[in-house]
Amino acid sequence: GAAELGPYRHYMQKEIFEQPRAIADTLDGIQAVVPELFEASGNHAPGEGAHRVFKEVDSVLILACGTSYYAGCTAKYWLEGIARIPTQVEIASEYRYRDSVPNPNTLVVTITQSGETADTLAALRHAQSLGMRHTLTICNVSTSAMVRETTLAYLTRAGVEIGVASTKALTTQLAGLFLLTLALAQAKGRLTESQEAAHLKAMRHLPAALSAVLALEPQIISWAEDFANKQNALFLGRGLHYPIALEGALKLKEITYIHAEAYAAGELKHGPLALVTSEMPVVTVAPNDALLEKLKSNMQEVRARGGVLYVLADADSRIESQEGIHVIRMPEHYGPLSPLLHVVPLQLLAYHTAVARGTDVDKPRNLAKSVTVE
Numbered sequence: 001g002a003a004e005l006g007p008y009r010h011y012m013q014k015e016i017f018e019q020p021r022a023i024a025d026t027l028d029g030i031q032a033v034v035p036e037l038f039e040a041s042g043n044h045a046p047g048e049g050a051h052r053v054f055k056e057v058d059s060v061l062i063l064a065c066g067t068s069y070y071a072g073c074t075a076k077y078w079l080e081g082i083a084r085i086p087t088q089v090e091i092a093s094e095y096r097y098r099d100s101v102p103n104p105n106t107l108v109v110t111i112t113q114s115g116e117t118a119d120t121l122a123a124l125r126h127a128q129s130l131g132m133r134h135t136l137t138i139c140n141v142s143t144s145a146m147v148r149e150t151t152l153a154y155l156t157r158a159g160v161e162i163g164v165a166s167t168k169a170l171t172t173q174l175a176g177l178f179l180l181t182l183a184l185a186q187a188k189g190r191l192t193e194s195q196e197a198a199h200l201k202a203m204r205h206l207p208a209a210l211s212a213v214l215a216l217e218p219q220i221i222s223w224a225e226d227f228a229n230k231q232n233a234l235f236l237g238r239g240l241h242y243p244i245a246l247e248g249a250l251k252l253k254e255i256t257y258i259h260a261e262a263y264a265a266g267e268l269k270h271g272p273l274a275l276v277t278s279e280m281p282v283v284t285v286a287p288n289d290a291l292l293e294k295l296k297s298n299m300q301e302v303r304a305r306g307g308v309l310y311v312l313a314d315a316d317s318r319i320e321s322q323e324g325i326h327v328i329r330m331p332e333h334y335g336p337l338s339p340l341l342h343v344v345p346l347q348l349l350a351y352h353t354a355v356a357r358g359t360d361v362d363k364p365r366n367l368a369k370s371v372t373v374e
C-alpha cells in the first residue's frame with residue numbers, strides 16, 4: 001500500500017533506492033573472505049563444506065534466467081580475470097535441453113532471486129543427473145526450492161522485491177558473485193592478503209558509492225524525457241560492462257515497451273550500425289578502463305551516422321558533452337566492482353522513461369515476477 005511506498009511512486013523506484021541498504025545487509029560489514037559464507041543452507045555433508053569444494057573444483061558452470069543470467073555473465077569476467085577459473089554461463093532453459101559434456105569437477109552455480117524459477121531448478125536437477133554434485137546457489141529466498149536442493153548457498157539480503165523488473169536483487173547477486181570470485185581465488189592461491197583487503201574495502205564502501213550514484217537521478221530524468229517518445233534504443237558496453245548494457249536494454253524493454261538491443265561495442269560494425277540514424281538513441285556504458293579508447297572510436301562511428309549518444313562516463317573518463325553527445329559522469333571510478341554502480345543509472349533510465357510513458361511500471365504486461373511453470 002501507499003504507506004509502504006513512503007516517498008516513492010512505485011515499488012521499482014523504492015527498490016532502486018534501497019540498493020545501498022540491500023548491499024549493506026548482504027555484505028554485513030564483511031571483514032574477511034571465508035568459505036563458510038557459502039554454507040548458508042547447512043545442506044552440505046560433513047567434510048564436504050565450501051572449503052573442500054572450492055579446492056576441488058576446476059571450473060564453474062553458471063545457470064540462470066533473465067536478469068539473474070546477466071549477473072552470471074558479469075561474474076564470468078571476474079571468475080576468469082581474478083580467480084583464473086574457467087567459467088561457462090548458460091541460459092537455464094537452453095542448458096536443460098541440450099547435450100552438454102558434464103564435468104564432475106565443475107561447481108554448478110544457480111543464480112535466482114526467487115529460488116523457484118522452473119527452468120533454473122530443472123537445469124540444476126539436470127546437472128545433478130549428469131553427475132555434477134558440487135552445487136551452489138546465490139538466492140534471495142532462504143526457504144526456496146533452490147536453497148533446499150543445492151549443497152552450498154549464499155543468501156542475498158535484498159529483502160522482498162515486488163517490482164516485476166528486478167533491480168536490488170541483481171546488485172546483491174553481483175555482490176555475492178564477487179565474494180564467490182574472491183573465495184575461489186583464495187582457494188586456488190590466487191589472492192594475496194593485500195589484494196583481499198583492498199577488494200573488501202571497496203565492497204564495504206559500496207553502499208556510500210551507490211548513494212552517490214542515486215543522487216544522479218535528476219540528470220537521468222532529463223535523459224528519460226528524450227527517450228519517452230523513441231521507438232528503439234541501442235545499448236553498448238565492452239568487457240565487464242557488456243552484460244550491464246544487456247541489462248539496461250532488458251529493463252527498458254520490460255517496463256517501457258521500447259524496443260531495445262544491447263551489443264558489445266566492438267560488434268557495432270558487424271550489423272547494428274546499419275540501424276543508427278538520428279532517431280536511434282545510443283546508450284554507452286563507458287567506464288574508464290582499459291577499453292575506453294576503443295569505446296571512444298565506437299562512439300565516433302555512431303556520431304558519424306547522426307546517432308545521438310547518451311554516455312555514462314566515469315569521474316575521470318575525459319569525455320565531454322557536445323552536440324549529439326550527452327554525458328553523465330559517475331561520481332567515482334570503481335575498478336572491478338564498477339558494474340554494480342553503472343547498472344543503477346540504467347535502472348533509473350528505464351524507470352523514468354516508463355513513468356513518462358505512463359506504463360504500469362511494477363506490473364508490466366505479459367510478465368510475471370517469478371516464472372514457476374515452464
Ligand code: G6P
Pocket residue numbers: 065066067068111112113114115116117120164165166367368369370371
Ligand atoms: C522473471 C522476472 C525477472 C527475473 C527472472 C529470473 O522473468 O520477471 O525479473 O530476472 O524471472 O528470476 P529469478 O527469481 O530466477 O532470479
